[in-house]
Amino acid sequence: MIAIDKEKCIGCGMCVKDCPAGKLKLKEKKAVYTPECIECGHCVAVCPMAAVSIPEYDMADVEEYNKDEFSIDPEHFLHAVKFRRSIRSYKKQPLEKEKMEKILQAGRYTPTAKNSQSCRFIVLRNELEEFKTLLWEEIPELAERLKGEMPQYAMLFKFMYRRWKKDHAADQLFFNAPSCIMVVSDNPLDGGLAAANMETMAAAEGAGVLFSGYLQRIIEASPKLKEWLGIPDRHLTSCMLIGYPAVTYKRTAPRKKADIVWR
Numbered sequence: 181m182i183a184i185d186k187e188k189c190i191g192c193g194m195c196v197k198d199c200p201a202g203k204l205k206l207k208e209k210k211a212v213y214t215p216e217c218i219e220c221g222h223c224v225a226v227c228p229m230a231a232v233s234i235p236e237y238d239m240a241d242v243e244e245y246n247k248d249e250f251s252i253d254p255e256h257f258l259h260a261v262k263f264r265r266s267i268r269s270y271k272k273q274p275l276e277k278e279k280m281e282k283i284l285q286a287g288r289y290t291p292t293a294k295n296s297q298s299c300r301f302i303v304l305r306n307e308l309e310e311f312k313t314l315l316w317e318e319i320p321e322l323a324e325r326l327k328g329e330m331p332q333y334a335m336l337f338k339f340m341y342r343r344w345k346k347d348h349a350a351d352q353l354f355f356n357a358p359s360c361i362m363v364v365s366d367n368p369l370d371g372g373l374a375a376a377n378m379e380t381m382a383a384a385e386g387a388g389v390l391f392s393g394y395l396q397r398i399i400e401a402s403p404k405l406k407e408w409l410g411i412p413d414r415h416l417t418s419c420m421l422i423g424y425p426a427v428t429y430k431r432t433a434p435r436k437k438a439d440i441v442w443r
């Protein structure tokens with residue numbers, strides 16, 4: 181529900197113009213809302229008088245626009261994108277909780293289709309070791325199950341398991357990362373976009389990430405692991421290992437020739 185403070189509303193019509201669903205109109209020079217909308221919050225954000233609110237949301241969380249604070253230097257941004265690397269070697273020191281919270285904010289504020297805002301973020305820190313053991317114990321049975329439809333994965337997971345069994349430090353799934361963030365969403369694109377913003381935020385905090393498709397696949401194939409995570413009926417879209425990198429890259433990594441079609 182959208183609430184309009186009639187005292188503050190000056191009837192400028194900016195919210196009416198910006199509403200993607202056409203749910204606002206002007207009546208006797210005041211904005212009026214007709215239910216129901218996707219609560220995208222554009223009306224809140226565009227109102228010059230701060231007359232619009234969504235009472236069921238935390239309005240104290242809304243920040244005022246400040247031109248001087250809002251600037252992403254294009255060169256810096258591209259530099260960050262190019263120098264970002266998948267991290268497979270981490271320092272033991274975990275990321276501070278405040279930094280983790282900022283990274284989660286970047287995920288939470290990422291757009292979602294129809295503004296569903298339905299991503300859940302599961303942070304494994306204290307219980308990561310317990311989860312790791314549980315997951316590794318699942319591997320032999322999972323590899324057996326995958327033998328028919330995905331023989332390469334079955335072989336690879338068996339090989340990784342044997343290495344881990346010999347030496348727990350040789351962990352090719354968790355890479356000894358001190359924490360892991362899982363993004364749960366029924367829309368893979370929503371989850372992926374949130375994860376991408378979180379990775380950029382992590383880089384801004386001096387941290388590094390590895391998206392693990394293997395972990396995501398293993399967890400999705402295991403009702404036991406999904407139960408443990410509290411997501412038996414939901415989809416895990418991204419699994420991100422996260423921590424301070426124990427490796428410094430001296431230059432960008434080369435890429436294939438760009439495949440861009442200009443028309």
Ligand SMILES: Cc1cc2nc3c(=O)[nH]c(=O)nc-3n(C[C@H](O)[C@H](O)[C@H](O)COP(=O)(O)O)c2cc1C
Pocket residue numbers: 264265266267268390391392393394395433
């Ligand atoms: C969706 C996704 C899943 C990935 N899964 C794994 C994985 O399971 N294990 C791994 O070592 N790397 C994984 N990677 C990392 C890629 O292999 C990596 O992006 C690629 O080697 C290029 O290196 P860069 O990210 O440093 O540029 C994944 C990356 C993405 C985007």
